[in-house]
Amino acid sequence: MSGIKVLDIVKPFASLIxxxxxxxxxxxxxxxxxxxxxxxxxxxxxxxxxNGVIPSKIADPFYWLRLPFASEAxxxxxxxxxxxxxxxxxxxxxxxxxxIKVNFNNIQDRENFQSLQKISAILLAVFYASILAVAGxxxxxxxxxxxxxxxxxxxxxxxxxxxxGTVTGIVALMVEILEKGYGFGPGVMVCIAATTSTKLSGSLxxxxxxxxxxxxxGTVIQLFRxxxxxxxxxxxxxxxxxxxxxxxxxxxxxxxxxAAVAYLQNFRxxxxxxxxxxxxxxxxxxxxxxxxxxxxxxxxxTILYNVNIVAFAFTEIFGGLPLLAKWELDPxxxxxxxxxxxxxxxxxxxxxxxxxxxxxxxxxxxxxxITVLSTLFGRFWFNMSGSNGKDLAKQFKDQDIVVVGHRDAxxxxxxxxxxxxxxxxxxxxxxxxxxxxxxxxxxxGFVAGVSVGVLSGLTLLEQIMTDYQQTGATNxxxxxxFGTN
Numbered sequence: 001m002s003g004i005k006v007l008d009i010v011k012p013f014a015s016l017i018x019x020x021x022x023x024x025x026x027x028x029x030x031x032x033x034x035x036x037x038x039x040x041x042x043x044x045x046x047x048x049x050x051n052g053v054i055p056s057k058i059a060d061p062f063y064w065l066r067l068p069f070a071s072e073a074x075x076x077x078x079x080x081x082x083x084x085x086x087x088x089x090x091x092x093x094x095x096x097x098x099x100i101k102v103n104f105n106n107i108q109d110r111e112n113f114q115s116l117q118k119i120s121a122i123l124l125a126v127f128y129a130s131i132l133a134v135a136g137x138x139x140x141x142x143x144x145x146x147x148x149x150x151x152x153x154x155x156x157x158x159x160x161x162x163x164x165g166t167v168t169g170i171v172a173l174m175v176e177i178l179e180k181g182y183g184f185g186p187g188v189m190v191c192i193a194a195t196t197s198t199k200l201s202g203s204l205x206x207x208x209x210x211x212x213x214x215x216x217x218g219t220v221i222q223l224f225r226x227x228x229x230x231x232x233x234x235x236x237x238x239x240x241x242x243x244x245x246x247x248x249x250x251x252x253x254x255x256x257x258x259a260a261v262a263y264l265q266n267f268r269x270x271x272x273x274x275x276x277x278x279x280x281x282x283x284x285x286x287x288x289x290x291x292x293x294x295x296x297x298x299x300x301x302t303i304l305y306n307v308n309i310v311a312f313a314f315t316e317i318f319g320g321l322p323l324l325a326k327w328e329l330d331p332x333x334x335x336x337x338x339x340x341x342x343x344x345x346x347x348x349x350x351x352x353x354x355x356x357x358x359x360x361x362x363x364x365x366x367x368x369x370i371t372v373l374s375t376l377f378g379r380f381w382f383n384m385s386g387s388n389g390k391d392l393a394k395q396f397k398d399q400d401i402v403v404v405g406h407r408d409a410x411x412x413x414x415x416x417x418x419x420x421x422x423x424x425x426x427x428x429x430x431x432x433x434x435x436x437x438x439x440x441x442x443x444x445g446f447v448a449g450v451s452v453g454v455l456s457g458l459t460l461l462e463q464i465m466t467d468y469q470q471t472g473a474t475n476x477x478x479x480x481x482f483g484t485n
Contacts, residue, residue, distance in 0.1 A: 006100045007112040014115040018169075020176045027182055029468060029476050035183035036460075039174045040194035046171075047075045050138070050163055052156050057140035061312050061327050061337035064349060064438075065305045067449020068298055070195035074138075076167045079125055080195075081188045083168045084175055086302055087120035088188075096384025104386070118172045125168035126161055128309050133157040135316035141334055184463050189294075189456035196453020200254075203246035203446075210244055219248050244333060250446045253437055257447045258454060260433050264289050264426065265458065269418050272404035273396065282404060287418050289426045292381055294455035296374035296427040297434055297448060299381075303373065304347060311344055312337075351441035363439045370435035371428065378427025382419055389416025 027035075049055050055074025066072060071080025091113065095102040103109045132138065138160055175187030184190070202208075206217030216222040219239060226235030240248045267289035274282045311325045320326070325342035339350040345358075346365040382388050393412035396403065403411045430451075437447045468476070 007102065007109060007116065010112050010116045010119065013119060014112055017115050017118055018173060019111070019115065020173060020180050020182075023181050029471050032183045032467070033464075033476075036178060036190055039178055039183060039187065040190050042174065043070070043077075043171070043191045044194055044198060046077050046167065047072055049075055050078065050160055052159055053138045054140060056335075058138060059141050059329055059335055059337050061339075062305065062308055063336050064445035065301060065308060067196065067199060067445050068192065068301045068452040069305065070191050076163060077171075078164055079128060079168065081171060081175070081191050082302065082305055083121040083124040083128070084117075084172050085188055085298065086124060086306055087117045089299060089302060091117055091120065092384055096380070114176065118169065118176070121172050122165055122169045126165040128313075129161040129164040130157075131313035131317070132309070133160055135313040137313070137316070141329070184460055184467070186459075189460055192294075193453050193457040193460060196450055197457070200450055200453070203251070215242065215245060217245050219246055219251055223248075246446065250443050253440075253443050253447050254450050257433060257437055257451050261290075261430070261451055261455065264429055265455075269422065271415070271418070273401050274404055275400060275402075287415075287422050289422055290430060290455070291387075291419060291422040291426050292378050293459050294452040295381065296377045296431055297370070297452055299377045300370045300373040300431065301448060301452075307347075308344065349438045349441045349444070366439045367432070367435040370438070371431040374431025374435075375424065375428040378423040378425075379420075382423045387419070389413065389419050392419070 053074050055072075058074050060066075060073040062071075063073070066080065069080040069082045069085065071077050071082060091100070094100045095113070102113050104113075134157070138157075171191070175185075175191070177183060178185040178187035178190060202217055204218050204220050207221055208217045209215065210217065215238075216225060222239055222245075223236070226232060226239060229235050265288065268286040270284035270286055272282050273285050308325075311321070312327060315321045315325055315327065322342055325344035326340050327337040328340050330336045330338050339345045339348045346362045347369050348362070349366055350362070390412040392415050393403075393408075396411065397408070402408070403414070406414055434448050434451055437443060438445065
């Protein structure tokens, strides 16, 4: 199959999209750190309300999908990195299966491919913002009870759509800055890791007080407040069961998940390597069990998030599609929608439901869905992303590195066996652990989000340390952080 030359179509539009130029000079380690931290800070500062929207008065049907994508309802990061991630996955998969032709060795093709991803991300954000605006998602909840009084003008909706489209374009450019060598990437992982760390620290030690429940955001802070209160037993029980803020049950589940992920992260197969030119001691190249990192879970949740947005919008626009999904407003908080029936109910960790049997079926179906998608991702992604045995063998050859005990002709084959096994089994194990915990409905996306964030952070940390050691940045201002003078 010759494939479709989609890149020829995007060429006329590429000049209209802002692009980050490749660095002319080598970027120093300290400069990369500054760029990386700068992108993370700018992203976190973008969690401000959309002009014309009151975040506290809209109900969120996607709350359990948000944390892995660093998004927050009613803010400029309503979609977070979802459009960028969706676009990247979509076009990378099409190019990996040769449905579209992309020569990544050609600079022009690479630039057009990146432009295609940015344009797709912006269009996707505009599309989602449009259908959600038409569906009334951005309206205050009390407006639905007085729909004859409250009306949203077309100009208000256009303002919301333009804001979300513009911010998605800015996020795509920030991601591109890091991925073109100015900082440490992937850029999406920086945004996710930064948001997850702030969310986790806030859930543990946040001092902000919920005006409705008069409880602290942080579970540890609320725990100390409960100890010094009059009714310790009831207060501590509430800490394990509260739904308005993160509770202790969710924290314990996160600890269990992170312990399992950390345990699996330490499994690796060391490949003995040595320099072909310089006589020296042998070293090892690690192939980790979680070879794909957080990407399998991120891929599975990407599909769920996209499907849920479209389904919710169409359900509201067309007055209900019960076979597809049915959302009901949570009567306790009035801040979220819960899936209660329909096809998507069985692909969600919602605790709401009509009977015990359907709840059990939902538990099994959700777990299987995430696990199967994660496993399929691990089966094919390493070949599509340029990280298979052949690519690694070429990298070794370019660096004059040989694999001990193997001829050059057999290195790629042997590496591919190790990589394919690690990618497949690691993705399966990660998907099974996260999906089973999330399927209980208790974590509400917290376990999946924190796991993706921690794995993203570990990937970034490994890249930072590798760069630090290779460049010998002994004069770096960050030397004390890494334990050197």
